[in-house]
Amino acid sequence: MGRLRVVFLTENMSFPRDPRVRSEAYAVQQGGWEVSVICPRGAHDDTRLFEVIDGMKVYRYWQPWQGHGIFSYLLEYGWAMTWSFALICWIGATDGFEVLHAGNPPDLFCLIAFPFTVLGKQFVFDQHDLCPELLGSRLRRASHLRGLIYLFERWSYRLAKLVIVTNQSAYDLALSRGAQKGRLCIVRNGPDLESLADAEVRPALREGAKYLAVYAGHISPQDGVDRVVRAVHHIAHIRGRTDIKFAILGEGASVRGLQELTRSLGVEAFVRFCGWVKGADFHSYLATADVCLSPEQPEDFNQRSSFIKLTDYMSYGKVTICFDLLESRRTLGPAGIFVEHDDPALYGDAILRVIDDPACRRELGGIAAERLRSSFHWGLSRRVLLDAYETVIRKGSVLPADEAGLAGQLAGEEQ
Secondary structure, three states: OOOOEEEEEEOOOOOOOOHHHHHHHHHHHHOOOEEEEEEEOOOOOOOOOEEEEOOEEEEEEOOOOOOOOHHHHHHHHHHHHHHHHHHHHHHHHHOOOOEEEEEOOOOOHHHHHHHHHHOOOEEEEEEOOOHHHHHHHHOOOOHHHHHHHHHHHHHHHHHOOEEEEOOHHHHHHHHHHOOOHHHEEEOOOOOOHHHOOOOOOOHHHHOOOOEEEEEEOOOOHHHOHHHHHHHHHHHHHHOOOOOEEEEEEEOOOOHHHHHHHHHHOOOOOOEEEEEOOOHHHHHHHHHHOOEEEEOOOOOHHHHOOOOHHHHHHHHOOOOEEEEOOHHHHHHHHHHEEEEOOOOHHHHHHHHHHHHOOHHHHHHHHHHHHHHHHHHHOHHHHHHHHHHHHHHHHHOOOOOOHHHOOOHHHHHOOOO
């Protein structure tokens, strides 16, 4: 087999804004393969319906729907699958391809990939999120749909030549739900050490406060950012601390509600919603931060999820405060501060303890940075991804047990 042509499919975010899809696409391209991407159109510098980015052809479609309930999700995903299928056909007719690499959510890409597998194309199922657990987090009243979501997940496992997951929890669940061991690997999220540069510390980002706390990531119901806003209320109005600025970097379905909550709790002066911040500005926020926040609530989906923000924080040697989640503990190890109960007041008090203990920040920050550089950077994951493509996709073989990802190296460190 010669130079492979791969089409990446993503619905959750536009390209190149989605950090995992961006990292994987560049890795596969650098491995010598031609890459195209199909995704929804963004709202910033990713609005063109077609462009070429560093040699990768990016096809975007207009997405008028944003899922908040069952009906709106049906509209969003139905529209996305229709346009994705049409664009796959266009790419097949013009450039051709051998591999469809689909990153969920949703788990519906198997439906539009199936006809192409009949024609001899290969399907890679890149399971970013556990959709049955994600449904339970977002739509608690739609538990009757979980059986259908499990069905789509099983179909994705069965159809895929290669299944990629992000951590040990997802690996174990995939095996129990039908994925084949020799075609399953762990590709963890993590920053690329080669692209990290010394970021400028900007005291102005504190906006006159003495300290800066940063949240960076999606802002959806399962992300728990409301816990941060309520913790700010506890810090400012119960503890009487008004010397901390909280910067919320990101966008999502919950932003408007959180802004209203901020006003109703009287903490607008302490919280700034910055939207998506990228490039040098993003790195400066992390470099300037005194503490970083990962407030995802302790529920099944979050227990089994690996959050990209954690390794971003670690790359700048920052202490992260989070609730006691299984995969967060596996990632952060002794570098994290874990709040045992889902209580914004306890979360706020943990923030204050770290803010008021510079020695703790230095010690745990140093552990975080070293842990990232030894075990959690993208260079390790890139190697696993390219080895899996070479072994399973190009050669049609199966992965040896010791090459199924980073499970053996990392997942058993902290149980």
